[in-house]
Amino acid sequence: MDKKKISKIEKNCIEKGMRMTGQRRVIARVLSDSQDHPDVEEIHRRAAKLDSQISIATVYRTLRLFDTANVIDRLEFGDGRARYELNNEINHYHLLDVKSGKVVEFENQEVDRRLNEIALNLGYRLMGNRLDLYCTSLKPDSNE
Amino acid sequence: MDKKKISKIEKNCIEKGMRMTGQRRVIARVLSDSQDHPDVEEIHRRAAKLDSQISIATVYRTLRLFDTANVIDRLEFGDGRARYELNNEINHYHLLDVKSGKVVEFENQEVDRRLNEIALNLGYRLMGNRLDLYCTSLKPDSNE
DNA sequence: TTAATTGCAAAGTTTTTGCGACCAC
DNA sequence: GTGGTCGCAAAAACTTTGCAATTAA
Secondary structure: OOOOOOOHHHHHHHHOOOOOOHHHHHHHHHHHHOOOOOEHHHHHHHHHHHOOOOOHHHHHHHHHHHHHOOOEEEEEOOOOOEEEEEOOOOOOEEEEEOOOOOEEEEOOHHHHHHHHHHHHHOOEEEEEEEEEEEEEEOOOOOOO | OOOOOOOHHHHHHHHOOOOOOHHHHHHHHHHHHOOOOOEHHHHHHHHHHHOOOOOHHHHHHHHHHHHHOOOEEEEEOOOOOEEEEEOOOOOOEEEEEOOOOOEEEEOOHHHHHHHHHHHHHOOEEEEEEEEEEEEEEOOOOOOO
């Protein structure tokens, strides 16, 4: 779609004082354009379409950098590989269809509020959370 | 404490038709006696105290077996290693102190109910879930 | 008895790292 | 210019697997 525009994530990185190399820009764009939750290999594959020279080591290093700087979130869906998505500020959760592997994102402020309360009651300040629902579809015709 | 008594997890395994070898009994006991969330290496270390011959391959195989049979739960706290705990039937969640690494377990039926509702509203049946809260302690003197 | 399980070592996966060349600031 | 970053290949970390010997039922 938009080829030259600076992505929000790139702006984010610059604000945090990161040196913006060509590779980092490519990886930022890949994440920006992804609506799913790609693993490292997939991110590398997508990045290679924009810069065929980019190495997997750089992808690993850059994802760790972005994650540490909190511009992306690292996810684990139990298959042994890390997955990533943009940190879009608004807290959201994941529903996984265990049959098809499909991932549905959802928000719920009531849950947000309740989790904050729970943490406080236990003597903690909530900094972040992860909530994954493992489900099967109720639709009989579900395939993918 | 109780040396000869058959642990609940062992009974569980027998009921599921598993062949109960000495190694499996040892690993079942280790998990039964653990109040924390040990990783594979730690489980192997604890098992080795009861049977110094036990191999890490057997620990991996047995944990996978127990997990598949649903007598234990596999956890991932984001450090790249799998951790395990008994599946005690009652659904519970984890609060992680990000400074000390301490893990607090808690239950909350209101959350349980809300998650079921959410899944239903999205057209799914909830089969299982994972909820981890990442927190910092409000107590100024927290160390460990 | 015999099919399942074990230990060992080798191999598979995923991720990190040392190093000399290179680049953003 | 120079400290940070890159690609590469090696290694580290975690997990699985083939095979011959052993064992539970």
